[in-house]
Amino acid sequence: MKKLLEVKNMHVSIHTDSGVIQAVRGVSFDLYESETLAIVGESGSGKSITNKAIMGLLPVGGRIDEGEVILNGRDITHFSEKEMNMIRGAEVSMIFQDPLTSLNPTMTVGDQITEMLMLHKPEMTAEQRKNRALELLDMVGIPNPAERFGQYPHQFSGGMRQRVMISIALACEPRILIADEPTTALDVTIQAQILELMKKLQKKVNTSIIIITHNLGVVSSMADRVVVMYGGRFVECGDLDEVFYQTKHPYTKGLLDSIPNLQLSDQKLYSIPGTPPDLISPPHGCPFAARCERCMKVCEKYQPSEYEFSQTHRASCWLYDERAKGGALI
Amino acid sequence: MNAQMNIPQELFTPAGDNTAKQEHIARQHHSAFYDGWIRLRKNKAAVVCAVIILIIAVMSIVVPMTSKYTYFDTDYANKIAKPSAEHPFGTDLFGRDQWVRIWYGTGISLLIGLAAALINLLIGVFYGAISAIMGGKVDAIMQRIIEVLVGIPSLIIVILFMMALPPGIWTIIAAMSVTGWVNMARLVRAKILNLKSQEFVLAAQLLGTSTWKIILRHLIPNTISVIVIQVMFAIPSAIFTEAFLSFIGVGLSEPKASLGVLINNGYKALRAAPFLLIYPAIAIILIMICFSIVGDGLRDAFDPRMKH
Amino acid sequence: MAKYIGKRLIYMAVTLFVVAALTFTLMKILPGSPFDEERFLRLEEAKQAEALARYGLDKPVPIQFARYIGNMLKGDFGISFYYTNIPVTKVIFSRIGPSALIGAQAILIGLAIGLSLGIIAACRHNGFIDNFTMVLAVLGISVPNFVAAALLQYYFGLKLGWLPIGFWKSWSCSVLPSVALCFSPLATCARFIRTETLDVLQQDYIVTARSKGMTQARMLIKHTLRNSIIPVITIMGPMVVNLLTGSLAVESIFSIPGIGGLFTESVKNNDYNVIMGLTMFYSLFYMVTILIVDVTYGLVDPRIHIAGEEAAE
Numbered sequence: 001m002k003k004l005l006e007v008k009n010m011h012v013s014i015h016t017d018s019g020v021i022q023a024v025r026g027v028s029f030d031l032y033e034s035e036t037l038a039i040v041g042e043s044g045s046g047k048s049i050t051n052k053a054i055m056g057l058l059p060v061g062g063r064i065d066e067g068e069v070i071l072n073g074r075d076i077t078h079f080s081e082k083e084m085n086m087i088r089g090a091e092v093s094m095i096f097q098d099p100l101t102s103l104n105p106t107m108t109v110g111d112q113i114t115e116m117l118m119l120h121k122p123e124m125t126a127e128q129r130k131n132r133a134l135e136l137l138d139m140v141g142i143p144n145p146a147e148r149f150g151q152y153p154h155q156f157s158g159g160m161r162q163r164v165m166i167s168i169a170l171a172c173e174p175r176i177l178i179a180d181e182p183t184t185a186l187d188v189t190i191q192a193q194i195l196e197l198m199k200k201l202q203k204k205v206n207t208s209i210i211i212i213t214h215n216l217g218v219v220s221s222m223a224d225r226v227v228v229m230y231g232g233r234f235v236e237c238g239d240l241d242e243v244f245y246q247t248k249h250p251y252t253k254g255l256l257d258s259i260p261n262l263q264l265s266d267q268k269l270y271s272i273p274g275t276p277p278d279l280i281s282p283p284h285g286c287p288f289a290a291r292c293e294r295c296m297k298v299c300e301k302y303q304p305s306e307y308e309f310s311q312t313h314r315a316s317c318w319l320y321d322e323r324a325k326g327g328a329l330i
Numbered sequence: 331m332n333a334q335m336n337i338p339q340e341l342f343t344p345a346g347d348n349t350a351k352q353e354h355i356a357r358q359h360h361s362a363f364y365d366g367w368i369r370l371r372k373n374k375a376a377v378v379c380a381v382i383i384l385i386i387a388v389m390s391i392v393v394p395m396t397s398k399y400t401y402f403d404t405d406y407a408n409k410i411a412k413p414s415a416e417h418p419f420g421t422d423l424f425g426r427d428q429w430v431r432i433w434y435g436t437g438i439s440l441l442i443g444l445a446a447a448l449i450n451l452l453i454g455v456f457y458g459a460i461s462a463i464m465g466g467k468v469d470a471i472m473q474r475i476i477e478v479l480v481g482i483p484s485l486i487i488v489i490l491f492m493m494a495l496p497p498g499i500w501t502i503i504a505a506m507s508v509t510g511w512v513n514m515a516r517l518v519r520a521k522i523l524n525l526k527s528q529e530f531v532l533a534a535q536l537l538g539t540s541t542w543k544i545i546l547r548h549l550i551p552n553t554i555s556v557i558v559i560q561v562m563f564a565i566p567s568a569i570f571t572e573a574f575l576s577f578i579g580v581g582l583s584e585p586k587a588s589l590g591v592l593i594n595n596g597y598k599a600l601r602a603a604p605f606l607l608i609y610p611a612i613a614i615i616l617i618m619i620c621f622s623i624v625g626d627g628l629r630d631a632f633d634p635r636m637k638h
Numbered sequence: 639m640a641k642y643i644g645k646r647l648i649y650m651a652v653t654l655f656v657v658a659a660l661t662f663t664l665m666k667i668l669p670g671s672p673f674d675e676e677r678f679l680r681l682e683e684a685k686q687a688e689a690l691a692r693y694g695l696d697k698p699v700p701i702q703f704a705r706y707i708g709n710m711l712k713g714d715f716g717i718s719f720y721y722t723n724i725p726v727t728k729v730i731f732s733r734i735g736p737s738a739l740i741g742a743q744a745i746l747i748g749l750a751i752g753l754s755l756g757i758i759a760a761c762r763h764n765g766f767i768d769n770f771t772m773v774l775a776v777l778g779i780s781v782p783n784f785v786a787a788a789l790l791q792y793y794f795g796l797k798l799g800w801l802p803i804g805f806w807k808s809w810s811c812s813v814l815p816s817v818a819l820c821f822s823p824l825a826t827c828a829r830f831i832r833t834e835t836l837d838v839l840q841q842d843y844i845v846t847a848r849s850k851g852m853t854q855a856r857m858l859i860k861h862t863l864r865n866s867i868i869p870v871i872t873i874m875g876p877m878v879v880n881l882l883t884g885s886l887a888v889e890s891i892f893s894i895p896g897i898g899g900l901f902t903e904s905v906k907n908n909d910y911n912v913i914m915g916l917t918m919f920y921s922l923f924y925m926v927t928i929l930i931v932d933v934t935y936g937l938v939d940p941r942i943h944i945a946g947e948e949a950a951e
Contacts, residue, residue, distance in 0.1 A: 085853065116850050321342065487660065596788075622779055
């Protein structure tokens, strides 16, 4: 399979009034053609920032300190705004967590879809653009596209707005779709519909998806491969089965254990004790050390190296060092 | 990687109990009020302006008391004297010492501003609070009254009042209080309605806390920031109104002085003695700027979501 | 929509009635009638009574009020005491032109400069223009318009002699008063649009727009300004009111034959009928402006779908 996107050793910091947040500290992953990669972590783990950095859409004060983003063989890390604009929307597009706030409230839905075509398909006529927009609305399952075309976002429900967002994102058939918690703000029943829709369209448009989420249910139903992040660092990655059934990192294990299980309803739900680290003054060692049940002295002082378990499966944890005897016990 | 190979073997042993560290929250958490206070103190412009206001207030009391001149003693031998060591801001058309008159006038203006703002506060807070807490029909009627009142161009009505009532400081204050409280009432009502719908008030109700306790413990402390901010904007607005009234000739009358009276006198003598206009103008501008910056600072610090 | 406007019109009628009653009462307790000055006292008793009767001032107060309201509904506000025998409406209408010119110029300058500065300030947040704009905004809000007018008159009129002061002959006479009046709308606008734009720039839909791959300019015009400029309509009401009251002092400073100057004059001359007429005129103008502003906002902003209902809040 062809490697579409390569993120190498990315470091992102965000300069704010209260200090410099080390949001991402050395994260690497690859994305292959027409696969779905899930990036998993709690809020503040750096997963959203990583993807905003790929798109060059970091918030004010944010910058990539180190690392490379390679898209289709080109290093786009230092691309100019103009060059990035050729990529955004055309090759990589994004959908966001909150469909209520992600659409421009004073622009009709139709205009927001055709705008994408106007930007990247200047050869299309106004009529072609409109027809394409109607086609897209229909494709994402919005009834009555002709009537909906001229309406404003507030006239749509949350789920419908997310469908509109998807239609905008897919308008130019991008190679990569980054979905940042696309279902978090939606009702559970709508969540499943939106995920189904994304899977359906992925085949149709033949795009790769990076789905950012903290919901392991979403991961298991969507992803081919998984990257787990914690405290701005890489934790574990691998095929879905490897990460779910041959879990290596104690954090991933903790995440999986805290999924409510219907069969074992009398058991107390597991939760990982403690809170994520403050990224203004991140810990020197493994960011998870303070909450880890199997923490060793070394974990508090040194960032663990990455250990490979298969061609695809890697984890960053000292337990797998040959000097740690307990490693195999996990 | 090589550096990592040198990590000594003994570190690869369990770290022991780390529960204490797990609940460690790196950034200190404070009450909203404390956070606001910190934000306010960081706003240097606001702090400086607050200090300037205090100094001006103190000077406006001390200078007229300690100076050998008074604000009303005339000295026709020394009319329109240019600023000098004897009269730092010169003398006016009647030979009165402008330095003392400006400080005296500043004091009167500040007094009027403060008194008008406080009266508006009292009426507005009571009206708004009663309206919001009672709700239902009472609220509906009280809101209709407000809707009628907001249609009145207040400055015009204030001018009419000033014409009809005997001139004096308290007339000005009373005239400004006729419609001045409406804004405060609306803000307080909106804030209380907003608080009433919030979960912590509901929680208190569910726990069986009495209505009065909820008002005292929750509503009042949470409304105070809105009130204080509104007062900080009401004071300069009242100072402006007074100056305006005195300037068009329906405010205070001679020999009493306020900044408005002084500006009016200075304006009349503009050709002969521009300094008679410029010093009181600087005084009022300085006061207005300071209040406006302190007001903005307070708003940014305590109610960041309240824009404009 | 029609229902909403109807409701507002009823409020307006009630407010106007309250204003009329208030004005009338105040006028009645005013010290001295317009005739108690030298002119009136020189008349014989019989002539005095005749004069009072001619103006209906001999009747009981409630009847005077009822008659006043009745006449008012017919558009008759009586005649000016000062400009003898000229109807109040005529006096007022003859004065609207200069005020409208100055007011319109002040608003236009204020909007043009205020909006541009505010928008640039927001885009270059914490930059030089931002700081400059904030200083200007604080000054514009803090410097009372009559102080600004007096200082402008002194420096540009008297000292430098660049522009005429104190008469009304050509367009150039309107420059200084317009400038004096524009500070407040300029400052209000700049502040408002700056905060509003900064707020919009942080919205999620701006990230969406950027993720579509458009230029900064397009993002700013199509997505930011559209959302930040619409609410400017809401401050137009207070701005117009500020201008009205500002014009009271500024017009008398520059001796402009406008309604602001007329009001100040009438206050000094105890010209009751003109004062009442102007008060009603101002109130009506104020309320109509606010109504228009609210309705326009409801129509222009697609987010306010029950047109006006939310704008009224």
